[in-house]
Amino acid sequence: MLSICETQCITRPNASASTESVCKLLLSLLVFSGLIALAFLHVGAWMVLPFAGLELVLVVLAFVVVLRHSGDYEKITFVQDQVEIEQSVLGEIKHVRFLCYWTRITLREGENGKTSLWIGSHHQEVEFGRGTMDNAQREQVASHLKRILLKTK
Amino acid sequence: MSTTTVAHHDEHHDDHPTGIMRWLTTTNHKDIGTMYLTFSLVMFLVGGSMILGIRAELFKPGLQLMNPEFFNQLIGVHALIMIFAALMPAATGFANWMLPLQIGAPDMALPRLNNWGFWILPPSAILLTLPFTLALFGVGDGALATGWTFYPPLSVQGGIGVDFAIFAVHLLGISSVLGSINIIVTIYNMRAPGMTLMKMPMFAWGWLITAFLLIATIPVLAGAVTMLLTDRHFGTHFFDAAGGGDPIMFQHLFWFFGHPEVYILLLPVWGFIPQILQTFSRKPMYGYKAQVYSLWSIGALAVVVWAHHFFTAGMPVPALLYFMYSTMAISLPLAVLFYCWIRTMWKGSMSFETPMLFTVGWIILFGIGGLTGLVLADVAADAQYHNSYFVVAHFHYTLFAGGIMGIMAGVYYWLPKMTGHMYNEKLGKTHFWLTAISFNVTFIPQFFVGLAGMPRRIPDYALQFAEFNMISTVGAFVLGLSQLLFVYIIISCVKGGKKATDRVWEGAQGLEWTLSSPPPYHSFTEQPVVK
Ligand code: HEM
Ligand SMILES: [Cu+2]
Numbered sequence: 204m205l206s207i208c209e210t211q212c213i214t215r216p217n218a219s220a221s222t223e224s225v226c227k228l229l230l231s232l233l234v235f236s237g238l239i240a241l242a243f244l245h246v247g248a249w250m251v252l253p254f255a256g257l258e259l260v261l262v263v264l265a266f267v268v269v270l271r272h273s274g275d276y277e278k279i280t281f282v283q284d285q286v287e288i289e290q291s292v293l294g295e296i297k298h299v300r301f302l303c304y305w306t307r308i309t310l311r312e313g314e315n316g317k318t319s320l321w322i323g324s325h326h327q328e329v330e331f332g333r334g335t336m337d338n339a340q341r342e343q344v345a346s347h348l349k350r351i352l353l354k355t356k
Numbered sequence: 357m358s359t360t361t362v363a364h365h366d367e368h369h370d371d372h373p374t375g376i377m378r379w380l381t382t383t384n385h386k387d388i389g390t391m392y393l394t395f396s397l398v399m400f401l402v403g404g405s406m407i408l409g410i411r412a413e414l415f416k417p418g419l420q421l422m423n424p425e426f427f428n429q430l431i432g433v434h435a436l437i438m439i440f441a442a443l444m445p446a447a448t449g450f451a452n453w454m455l456p457l458q459i460g461a462p463d464m465a466l467p468r469l470n471n472w473g474f475w476i477l478p479p480s481a482i483l484l485t486l487p488f489t490l491a492l493f494g495v496g497d498g499a500l501a502t503g504w505t506f507y508p509p510l511s512v513q514g515g516i517g518v519d520f521a522i523f524a525v526h527l528l529g530i531s532s533v534l535g536s537i538n539i540i541v542t543i544y545n546m547r548a549p550g551m552t553l554m555k556m557p558m559f560a561w562g563w564l565i566t567a568f569l570l571i572a573t574i575p576v577l578a579g580a581v582t583m584l585l586t587d588r589h590f591g592t593h594f595f596d597a598a599g600g601g602d603p604i605m606f607q608h609l610f611w612f613f614g615h616p617e618v619y620i621l622l623l624p625v626w627g628f629i630p631q632i633l634q635t636f637s638r639k640p641m642y643g644y645k646a647q648v649y650s651l652w653s654i655g656a657l658a659v660v661v662w663a664h665h666f667f668t669a670g671m672p673v674p675a676l677l678y679f680m681y682s683t684m685a686i687s688l689p690l691a692v693l694f695y696c697w698i699r700t701m702w703k704g705s706m707s708f709e710t711p712m713l714f715t716v717g718w719i720i721l722f723g724i725g726g727l728t729g730l731v732l733a734d735v736a737a738d739a740q741y742h743n744s745y746f747v748v749a750h751f752h753y754t755l756f757a758g759g760i761m762g763i764m765a766g767v768y769y770w771l772p773k774m775t776g777h778m779y780n781e782k783l784g785k786t787h788f789w790l791t792a793i794s795f796n797v798t799f800i801p802q803f804f805v806g807l808a809g810m811p812r813r814i815p816d817y818a819l820q821f822a823e824f825n826m827i828s829t830v831g832a833f834v835l836g837l838s839q840l841l842f843v844y845i846i847i848s849c850v851k852g853g854k855k856a857t858d859r860v861w862e863g864a865q866g867l868e869w870t871l872s873s874p875p876p877y878h879s880f881t882e883q884p885v886v887k
Contacts, residue, residue, distance in 0.1 A: 204549060217461050219547035228544065235572050239612075239659075243576065247602075248594065248609055250586075251579030258533055258575055265537045269465050269545055317384055337462040339871065 205332075205340050209351070210281045212344055214335045218273035225266050233259060277331055279322070281351060288322060288329050299329050303355040308348045310341060320345055380475070383467035385452045386874075390774070391474050392449030393767075396442050397843065399481060400760070403437035404836050406430045411798075411832040414825050417817055427815040428501040429517065433484055435504035436521065439621065440528045441481050443755065446763045447624035448473075448535045451563050453774060454628075455539065457868035458557045460548025465541040473534035480527035487517040503813055505610055506580075508595040508603045512587050519588070522581045529574045536567035543567075548867075554648070557866055558641065561648050562627020565655040566620050572659060573613040573620075580609035604669055611662035619658045621755065623651060625762035626693060629715055631866065632769050633697055636712035637704025638863035643696035650689035650696075657686045667735050668742045676735045683733040690726055694719070709861070710784030714765035717792045718757060725753030728803070743813075746806025749799045756795060764791070764842070771846065772860045776874040777853035783845050790838035797831030 205214045240255040271293060278289040286306050288299045301324040309321040309328075320341040321328045332341060382388060410430050413421045422430075452470065456463055464470050484499070491498040499517040502510045511518050543564050547556070583594040584606070593599025595606045634641040641647070663671065663679040671679075697719055706712070728750040732738050741747060764787075772778050801824035806812075810821045817825065856873040 217546045217548060219549070219551070220545040225544065228540075232568075232571060235568075236575065239572060239576065243579065243609065243612075246605060246608075248579060248583065248605060250582050251576050251609070254575035254578040254582075258571060261533070262537055262540070262571065265466060265469070265541050266544075269541050273545070316387070335462060340462070 205336055205344070207344065207347055212279040212347065213276060214332045214340075214344075215276040216272055216335050218270075220266075220270070220273075222270065225270065229259075229263060229266065232262060275335075277335070279331065279348065281355075284355060286322070286348075286352070288331065290329075299327070301327075303352055306352055308345050308352065310345050318342070322348070381471065383463075383471050385456050385464045385467070385470065386774075388464075388470050388474050389449045389452030389454075392445045392452060392477075395474075395477055395481075396446040396449060396763075397846070399437050399441035399445070401839065401843070402481075402485070403434050403442055404839060406434040406437070408832060408836050410434070411829040413815055414817070415829040416826070417819055417822055419816055422815070424815045425501055426498060428503070428813060429488070429499040431813055432501065432503045432521075433488075433499050436484055436524070437481070438755070439504065439617070440525075441477065441484075443621050443759045443763065444528075444532065445477060446760075447563075447566070447621070448532075450559075450624065450628070450763075450766055450770070451535070451539055454770065454868055455542060455560060455563065456546070457871060458866055459543065459546060459551060459560060460867050461542060461546035464538050465546050466538045469534050470538050473531050473538065476527050476531040476534075480524040480531070483520050483524035483527065487515075487520050490516075505614070506584060506606070507610075508584065508587070508606050509597075511584055512595060519585070522585050525581050526578060529578050532570050533574050536570040539563050540567045540571075554645070557627075558630050558644070558647060559624070559627035561651055562623040562625070565651050566623040569616045569620050569623075569655055569658060573616045576609055577613035580606060580613070583609075604666075607666045607669060608662065611665045612659070614665065615662045616658040618751075618754065619654060621759050622762075623655070625718075625759060625766070626651065628766050628769070629718065629762060630697060630700060632711050632715045632765055633700040634865060635769070635861045635863045636709065636715070637701045637706050639700060639704040640865070641696070642699035642702075643692075646692055647696050650692045653689040654686060657682060657689070661686065664733055664738075667738045680733055680735045684730060687726065687730055694723065707862075709768075710779070710781060710788055711765050711769035711861075713785060713788045714761055714768060717788065718761050718765055721753055721757030721761065721792070721795070725750060725755075725758050728753065741806065743811055744806040745802045745810045745812055748812045749802035749806060752799050752802075756799075761791065761795075764788075767846070769861075770868075771849055772856035773868060773873050775850050775853075776856055777849050777851075778856050778860075779845050779849040779853065783841060787838060787841045787845060790841065791835065794831045794834035794838060798828050798835050799831075801825070801828045801831075 204217050205212070207213075236255045236259060240252040243249070243251040274291070274294065276289075276291050278287075280287045280289070281303070284303050285300050286303055288301075290297050301322070305324040307323055309323070311319050311321065316338075318338045318341050319333065320331045320336075322331055323329065332344065336344065379387065379391060382391075407430070409422070410427065413419070413427060452464065455461075487496055487499040490496050496516040498515070500506070500511070500514060500521040501517065502514060506518070506521070543556070543560050583592065586592040587594050587596060587601070593601040595601045595603045597603060630641045630647060661679060661683045663675065664683045667676060667679070701716075708716070728746070732741055732747065732750060768779065768784055805817075805821045805824045805828075808821065810817055858872050859869050860873060861869075
């Protein structure tokens, strides 16, 4: 998800699932698979149960991994002659500031055709929107930032 | 204030993998989708060549080409390959390619898991076919000879081919489960803002329900084949009547998975077929909600009808009646779907490019598959049809026409989007007509020999079935050869061709068509100039 305005760019992971809807989903899977496994246990085919259990653990883990990151965001803000990059991962917030004059925006072809967007100055570079944007959005953000930076010079 | 992901300029230029490593390690949903689709096409040809061996043997009565053991092995491996290595991976390939684009996500939710899910497939395909090669060197007696259904006691007594197949099925199951988890999480969590579930593209609905079914039923299959394995090697007697076990229980377990499996194969197709219909009818799809609810009811009914596959094994009459009526009940939501599909075309300004030809052909041929299924659901009639060639013809109308030909419609529909080139329309249409006609020439005769009493899985047959079998074999070879044209069309479309526009089809609707063709990918082969 990406929102852009004149002084700010924010990107965050699409997080369309509410905790509640995920809980409902997991519960229904648990009941559904659980009932099936128990029914087969009842007729002596107990080996279905461990597989069903293992699989449900995997499903839960997958959702945990993804939902933990739903509060993450990355933000670029222009404050006077500086550009500030703020990145929040799992609640931990990091900031970097560069002087607009020296800031360079670089789009690189990364692995497997994915591009990566880097914001840097001198020997420091920060990657922006790695997992939350697609190539087109990275391109869009890059040209937007370049335009604003040009104005500050 | 601390520093974040900081890197020095020259570190990350040349470190991304190339060649084979690129494909082994890729986490890009389009790469993975392409790998799934390619794998599927290759395995379709492998499974197809196997069955042409069968059809060649059946060209004339009597044994000509192979011994009955090998004949049975080819049939079982053909089915396992077609189902698990051709049809399912094709649907997963489309899911990888199109779901993120259709729901407005940058990638699948769990990209690394996605990579593992794919790379489990090739080893399992090798496991399935390895026993053939081993037998050539005098090791073991070939692949499993039980048909794809693994019924004991044959599968308990069988050779190492059964063990190989059991491990292959485990791996295939793991792959499907990983794929399903990824798809469920993606659909739940990666939708663009504003896209509620009831605004999702139909393809996402088809896949969501498919993933549900996979998660519910794969453990049953895994449990069943594991019990088979312990029966074979570790002295258990789950399915051994002499040891107090019950071979019929295996049939319950297998078909508890096996019947939902046919919907697993078809639901993704039911998802994108209406999208193709609306594109080429230049109208919005008819009855979106009705279709979603129908898909759900079919998903629910799928897990309560399994015993219609073994009516003749012996069951109490109330059970027979229950399984008969519940099976017939599936035709109600299916009728709703057919109505919606036809209504979507009704009074539309239709045009018949290759994807649409395949789709309309699909509706008719899959319809025949559905109606003959209804006939088989009748307990009294099934006593006659069971285990006959009528069944073989029926499930090829659902799996080949309903499955593979649906996938082919999808391939022609999305190929320009994926490659950026138009395929050769004239060749595409030729491929359709060759496929549709030879498919019918292959399988219509099988309805007749089935009705006349020819059993399935049999290398030799009575003289009265000779003519129809001959026709069927000729049809099968034309059908098989026509698919080489398909391969040619795809390869030449990947290599070049007229440039595809972003929208590709005049009436195309949906997010994937708003992106360029192919979607932004290697857009930056040159280092963009800084500032
Ligand atoms: C070139 C197209 C195909 C031809 C000519 C063909 C032909 C056959 C034949 C002759 C049999 C053996 C029937 C018997 O004696 O019992 C068979 C079995 C089977 N086929 Fe196909 N088939 C084709 C494609 C497919 C596809 C695409 C699928 C599924 C996706 C499929 C699924 C099966 C299954 C499940 C069996 C039953 C195997 C068993 O009895 O265990 N086939 N096919
Ligand atoms: Cu069934």
